Amino acid sequence: GDRAQTIAQAILELKRYLVGKDPLRIEYHWQAMYRGAFWRGGPILNAAISGVDIALWDILGKRLDAPVWQLMGGKTRERVRFYTGIGGDTPEAVANAAKTAIARGFTAVKWCPVPATEPLAGMRGPKNAAAQIEAVRNAVGIDVDVLLDFHGRLSPAMAIVYAKAVEPWHPMFIEEPVLPEHSNEIPRIAAATSVPIATGERLFTKYGFRPILEAGGVGMIQPDLSICGGLTEGKKIAAMADAYGVGVGPHDPYGPVLTAASLQLDACTPNFVIQEHVSLGEEIFHKPLTLVDGYVIPPEGPGLGIDLDEKAVRERVYEPQDVPLLFHEDGAIADW
Numbered sequence: 001g002d003r004a005q006t007i008a009q010a011i012l013e014l015k016r017y018l019v020g021k022d023p024l025r026i027e028y029h030w031q032a033m034y035r036g037a038f039w040r041g042g043p044i045l046n047a048a049i050s051g052v053d054i055a056l057w058d059i060l061g062k063r064l065d066a067p068v069w070q071l072m073g074g075k076t077r078e079r080v081r082f083y084t085g086i087g088g089d090t091p092e093a094v095a096n097a098a099k100t101a102i103a104r105g106f107t108a109v110k111w112c113p114v115p116a117t118e119p120l121a122g123m124r125g126p127k128n129a130a131a132q133i134e135a136v137r138n139a140v141g142i143d144v145d146v147l148l149d150f151h152g153r154l155s156p157a158m159a160i161v162y163a164k165a166v167e168p169w170h171p172m173f174i175e176e177p178v179l180p181e182h183s184n185e186i187p188r189i190a191a192a193t194s195v196p197i198a199t200g201e202r203l204f205t206k207y208g209f210r211p212i213l214e215a216g217g218v219g220m221i222q223p224d225l226s227i228c229g230g231l232t233e234g235k236k237i238a239a240m241a242d243a244y245g246v247g248v249g250p251h252d253p254y255g256p257v258l259t260a261a262s263l264q265l266d267a268c269t270p271n272f273v274i275q276e277h278v279s280l281g282e283e284i285f286h287k288p289l290t291l292v293d294g295y296v297i298p299p300e301g302p303g304l305g306i307d308l309d310e311k312a313v314r315e316r317v318y319e320p321q322d323v324p325l326l327f328h329e330d331g332a333i334a335d336w
Contacts, residue, residue, distance in 0.1 A: 002323045003044060010048035018052065024063065026056045030232045034205075046204040046227050053230025054261045054304075061303030068264035068305075069298055072235055079295035080266045081274045083108035083147060085253075091128075091135035098136045102144060107294035108172065108274060109136070110147035114162060116326045116334035119155040126165035133169040142170075145274075149175040152202075153326075153335050156185035163193035172274075173198040173220055179335060183212050190217035201251035204228045209237050213244045220273055224251035226258050231265060238269045247273035256281035259289070260304040267298035284312045 014033055021029065033049045034040060057068050069075055084106045086097035094111055101109045113129035129148075136146055148171045154162060159177035166174075173196045177189050180202050190197050196219030203209055204227050212218055221241050225234045238248045248271050250262040256279045266272045280289040280296070286307040289296050299305025326334040 002321065003047075004318070005320055006044050007047045007051075010044050011051060014048055014052060023056050023059045026053065026060060026232055029053075029056065030229070034229075041205060041207075043202075043204065043227055046229055050226050050228065050230040050233075053232050054225065054257075057231045057261075057264075058303035061305075065302050067267075067298065067300060068231065068261075068303060069267035072231070072264070072268045075267045075298060076270045077267060077272070079292075079297050080263055080272070081108070081295050082106065082277055082291060083110055083145070083274055083294075084277065085109075085149075086111045088132075091131045094132045095135040095139035098140050098144070098146075102140055105291050105294060107143070108145035108147060109140075110149055110175070110276070112149040112151050112153075113166070114150045114153045116328050117154055117158055118328060119158065121158060123161075123165075126162050129162055130165045130169070133166050133171060137169045145172040146170075147172050147175065147274075150177045151336075152176045152179040154178060156182055156189060159185075159189050160192045163189065163195055167193055167195055171195055175199065175222065176201065180208075184215065186212060187215050187217035190219075196220065198222055198249060200224075200228075202227075205233055206236050206240060209240060213240055213246060216244075218246055220247040220249050222249050222251040222276075224258075225261050225265065226252075226254055231261060234265050235269070238265065238271065242271040247271050249273045250275060252276045253278055255279055256283070256285060256289070257304070257306070257308075260299075260306045263289070263296060263298055264304060281306065284309050284316070 030053055061068050084101050086101055086109050088094035088097050098109045113132045115125055117125055133146055148166060154177055156178055163174055175198045178185055186197055197217060198220040199218060200221040201224050209221060223234050223237045228234055241248055248269055252258050252262050259277045262275055266275050282288045286309050323336050326336045328334050
C-alpha cells in the first residue's frame with residue numbers, strides 16, 4: 001500500500017521497545033505499542049503495530065508447534081471461502097473476466113463498477129454499473145456470488161442512486177459505498193436498498209469499528225489485519241461484530257502473507273463470511289495455499305502455517321508506489 005516507507009520507519013521506532021523483550025507476551029506488547037505514546041492510533045502507527053503483532057503470533061505458534069487458529073480457540077469451520085477481484089470497464093470485459101475466475105475455481109467475484117463521480121451526477125455511471133452486473137449475472141448465473149466495490153468514490157446521495165441501480169441483480173454486498181468520514185450516513189444508505197452494506201477496510205482498532213456497529217446498517221465489516229491492529233485486535237473486532245449480528249470478511253489486497261494471517265482468523269471466527277485475496281503464495285511460499293471449489297483449507301502447520309521462500313522474497317526489490325490520482329472530467333481531483 002501507500003506510505004510503506006513511513007510505516008517501515010514506524011516499525012524501526014517500535015524496535016527500540018521490542019528488542020530484548022519476551023515475544024510471547026503478545027497482548028502486553030500490543031498495549032505498550034498502542035498506549036506508549038501521546039499521539040495514538042492513525043494508519044501509520046496501527047500498520048506498524050499490526051505487522052509486529054502478526055509476527056508475534058507466528059512466533060508463538062512456532063514455539064508451541066500449533067497453528068494460530070488453534071491458539072485463538074480452535075476452528076469454527078473446516079474450510080474458508082475465498083473470492084477474487086476481476087477487472088474491466090465494459091459489461092463484456094467484466095463478464096469475460098468473471099467467467100475466467102469461475103474457471104479457476106472461484107464461486108464469488110468482485111470488481112469496482114464506479115468511476116470518479118461528482119457529489120451529484122447523472123445516470124450514465126449508474127446505468128453502466130447496472131449493465132456490468134447484468135452481464136456478469138447472464139455469464140455466470142445465480143450460483144456465483146457477485147460483490148461490488150464502490151471504493152468510497154461516492155457521496156451518500158450517489159451511493160443510494162448506485163445501490164438502487166444494481167439492486168435488481170442481487171449483489172451479495174456493496175463494499176465501501178462512502179468513505180469513512182461519511183460513515184454516519186451508512187444507516188441512511190442501508191435503509192434505501194435491500195443490498196447488504198460492507199465496510200471497514202480503512203478503519204483501525206475496536207474503537208474505530210464501534211461507531212459503525214452501534215449505528216447499524218452494516219451487514220459485514222472488513223477489518224484489514226495489516227492496519228486494524230493485527231490478529232490480536234482483529235479477533236476482538238470480529239467478536240464485537242458478532243454481538244451485533246454482523247459478519248466479517250477481512251480486507252486483503254496486499255499479498256499472501258496477509259492472506260495467511262487472515263486465514264488463521266477466518267478459521268476461528270464464528271461470524272466469518274468470505275475472504276478477499278490477491279495471491280495464494282505461488283511466488284514466495286514453498287507450499288502455496290490451495291483453492292478447491294472456492295475454498296481454502298486452513299493449514300495445520302505452526303504459526304501462520306506458511307514456509308517463506310526467503311530467496312524469492314529478497315529478489316522482489318521494493319519500489320515505493322503512490323496511490324494513483326483519479327480525476328473528474330473537469331480536471332478536479334476525485335476520491336480514488
